Amino acid sequence: MKTIVPPLKCQGIKTKLVPWIRELAGSDFSCWIEPFMGSGVVGFNIRPTKALFADSNPHIISFYKGMQKGQITPASVRAYLKAEGELLRRDGYDHYRFVRDRFNESFDALDFLFLSRAGFNGMMRFSKSGKWNIPFCKKPDRFAQAYITKICNQVDACSQLMLPSWQFLGQDYADTIAHATKDDIIYCDPPYLGRYTDYYNNWTETNEEKLAVLLRNTPARFILSSWHHNEFRTNTFLEKYWSDYNIVTRDHFYHSGAKEENRNAIVEALVFNFSNDGITAHNHGVTIKNKPDQLTFFDQTVNYNVK
Numbered sequence: 001m002k003t004i005v006p007p008l009k010c011q012g013i014k015t016k017l018v019p020w021i022r023e024l025a026g027s028d029f030s031c032w033i034e035p036f037m038g039s040g041v042v043g044f045n046i047r048p049t050k051a052l053f054a055d056s057n058p059h060i061i062s063f064y065k066g067m068q069k070g071q072i073t074p075a076s077v078r079a080y081l082k083a084e085g086e087l088l089r090r091d092g093y094d095h096y097r098f099v100r101d102r103f104n105e106s107f108d109a110l111d112f113l114f115l116s117r118a119g120f121n122g123m124m125r126f127s128k129s130g131k132w133n134i135p136f137c138k139k140p141d142r143f144a145q146a147y148i149t150k151i152c153n154q155v156d157a158c159s160q161l162m163l164p165s166w167q168f169l170g171q172d173y174a175d176t177i178a179h180a181t182k183d184d185i186i187y188c189d190p191p192y193l194g195r196y197t198d199y200y201n202n203w204t205e206t207n208e209e210k211l212a213v214l215l216r217n218t219p220a221r222f223i224l225s226s227w228h229h230n231e232f233r234t235n236t237f238l239e240k241y242w243s244d245y246n247i248v249t250r251d252h253f254y255h256s257g258a259k260e261e262n263r264n265a266i267v268e269a270l271v272f273n274f275s276n277d278g279i280t281a282h283n284h285g286v287t288i289k290n291k292p293d294q295l296t297f298f299d300q301t302v303n304y305n306v307k
Contacts, residue, residue: 004161006039007077007154008063009116010124013038014189014225017268018045020250021187024270024279025223030183033220035173036190040064043187044161054169054176057126061170063109067155068162072109074152080110081151085143088118096136104131117151118142173211180220188215189225193237205237212241215273224271231265242271249282 003018014021021042032048034040037055055061066072087095096118103111112132116124119134127133169176173190180186190211191203215222224242227235228249238247249269267282 001045003041004044004157005154006041006044006158007113007151008039008060008124009122010039011122012189012192013041013122015041017225017250018042020279021223021225021270022046024248024272024276025185025187029185029221030181031185033176033180033184033186035176035186035188037061037064037168038189040158042189044158046187047161049163049165051163051166052169052176052179053166054171054173056170056172057124058170059107059109059112061168062107063112064158064162065168066109067159068166068168070159072155073159074156077110077113077155078148078152081114081143081148084114085148088142089140092140093136093138100132113151117147174214177214177218180218182219184220186215186218186220186222187225188222192227192235194227194233194235208237208241221274222272226269226271228267228269230267235269238269238271245271245273246276247271247281248276248279 001019003015005015018041022045025046029048030050032043032046032051034043034051034053035055037043037053037060040053040060043051043053053061053064063072084095084099091098099111099114099118102108103115115132115134116122118137118139119132120137123134125132125134173188177186188211190207193203193205193208211224215224226238226242228238228247229235247269249267251265251267
């Protein structure tokens, strides 16, 4: 199944990891719940019959609500990006700043799309006062016709997947997790502690600990995306808060991030609270056992060659 790429860009997007997450999640659940929607790439490609997508970033939720209601369409996006792209080509950084300042006053959904595609290195970041503060990507010809068509096709593909039974809510992750029942599955992709500044709110160890408590007490199945290590350092918080669960890993490469050390190969991790026989412990090929009999990931001996 071809992976659908959403129109919004943000750091840490899971496009290349979708098949791996989808295989682990399966389809035996009542409602797909995402407390950290972000770009939405995972949920869109799961294609659930019923879903609750939530995020603390109200602009993400507003944008996708607009698509679901038919207010944001491929035609409206094309007309907007064509007009704004011509001004960007003419005026460069001055027009980027104009759109940024306009968005920080009106929070227009199409301005948000423009900034997410014209900001530096595909990042999404806000100040403590909630203002967009990513600099220009320094590409005044950013919105060429082919690029606009690509974005419009992404809007069209995601719009066709959206169902009336999908909810989009701007709220805290704790409130979202509280909705879950034993028949649901929660997919959590929080900001990675020790790697990124969150795209809307800062993520601290206190948040990580709170999330661990919430997921320990949920009746639902859950999958959590995290990172295990890269060539610079190891994620010690993974062992501290998540080592009681099943953990599978695989190599990945991120192209986004303000720091060069955050744009290198990384070993991704999926943490989950249910048994699985079909996913290997690592893409180097060690098969995971059912949870009652398994060693934790940190008790296993696995050699990594991260390049």
